Amino acid sequence: MRLLEQIGRLALGELRLEAQRQDALWAATFFGLVTVVLFALGIYDPSASPKALPALLWTALVLAGVTIIQRAFEAEREGACLQALALIPGAATPFFVAKVLAHFVTLSATMVLVTPLAWLLLAPDWPLPWLLVGATLGLGALAFAILGTLVGAMLEQLRQRALLLPLVLFPLMLPIVAIGVTITVEGQQQAGLTHVQVHIPAPPPAQVALGIGTAPTLTWPVDPQEPAAEQVARAFSHLAQHSAAPDLLVWQDGRQGVRLTAPRPLALVAHGMVLEEIPRDDRALWRQVALLGLLTLIALPLCLWLFRRLLDPL
């Protein structure tokens, strides 16, 4: 029997066990959905909702993941099955990889339900780069499954495992989550929000210090098919009907740029703005996805080695 066949069959067995127990899958899905709904209800400012989407997706992934990992070794604990593993030479590798695959599938299934719901509730008008977000969240789920399976096995015998699991797992997940959130935020912005930016000459530093030089911004969906100038003109007419405090300033290429994320654009005209379309840089984003994949790839053999050490006799 080849190793891949062995892993595949064991992973199917794990998924069958998961399907029979059901609690982890339902708990994770419920947890993810509740997180999304509560977040959506808790954000009053509609213009802030799209910005919250990437953070919310990763929060849901981490919380659903912890729910799954907390139950990951319950079946083994009841029958002391991990000890049996120590008796079978060469069994640790297929067992660990099969567990990781099963946790990955379960977590991915949860995210497949959570992500569209989060998008519908928070940013339905914004085109989301589904492939990029899917790949990033998928790699995040895989990394979580790898690290979570190791930590879950390490804490399997401890009474305080419910407390220790997030304490140990979250710091390990931090680099993955940081890169994943960055990709998701930039991917989402490039897909709709910041294709168009308006730049104005930088006000004197003294004005900035006094708050005079701050410029207003506005959020509105950008249609990639429509020329940027027309979109801005359309946005200006929309802005005239609203008023809100400025909320974002960015510096770019030595000029102070204003993202259109709040009303009162007429002030921008007075400053002599320059309109510029920022090209979408897909390659840079996919390079970051590749980095995430590389980190995940490195984590697998490392965690596998630690898992095998874990099975050594006391």
Next chain:
Amino acid sequence: MIREIATTGLYKRRGGRHALRGLDAAFCAGQITLLLGPNGAGKSTLLATLAHLLRPERGSVTYAGRPWAALDAAARASIAYLGHASYLYGDFTIRQNLERYRLLYRLAPAAIDQVLERLRLAPLASRPVRTLSRGQVQRAALARFFLPAPQVLLLDEPFTGLDEQARVLVEAHLVEERAAGRLIVLSSHHLGFAQLVPDQVLILQRGAGCHQGPVPADTALAELYRRALERGP
């Protein structure tokens, strides 16, 4: 093939007390060694150490003259251990459990039906382990134990929970395994066996051996056990 296991000066602390205190013992293929002793005498610790589930603080265990680290995968896989835990998944049926271990051991699919037949578990094979009685779970654990056709059989209280019929069945299997040249070490609190006559008895008390050798022809096992405990290590 492992023809002999020997322990030298085996010392192990467990739960803050001396579970094994400098134990020297030897076990040979084609023999059944019966481990006897009161609760806490070190029987389970010795069996788990022989199975390499516990590492002794001092002393050594050799398998056909070699340490565990020198054994190849096949030799390691030929050692089977039955402990107090069933090593079974409660939500899986007996067959699903055996299928899982078959995959981990990389055995042929026919091995499952053979072991189910051998332990007369075929009628129960489709039932989840969680729904079985204590004795049925023990039989399923024995099926898991016999599945890889081990050469070295280490059994900790294998008759726990078994009814008389199952007990006789397991005894018969152990006798068969001995005839096939297997090395068998088992612990038991039960002294009256129907078919099983141990080739040697190792009696432990407070982690040390107070008798190792065959049962004298003119002495009953219970009498030998009583005298050994009175004499002490």
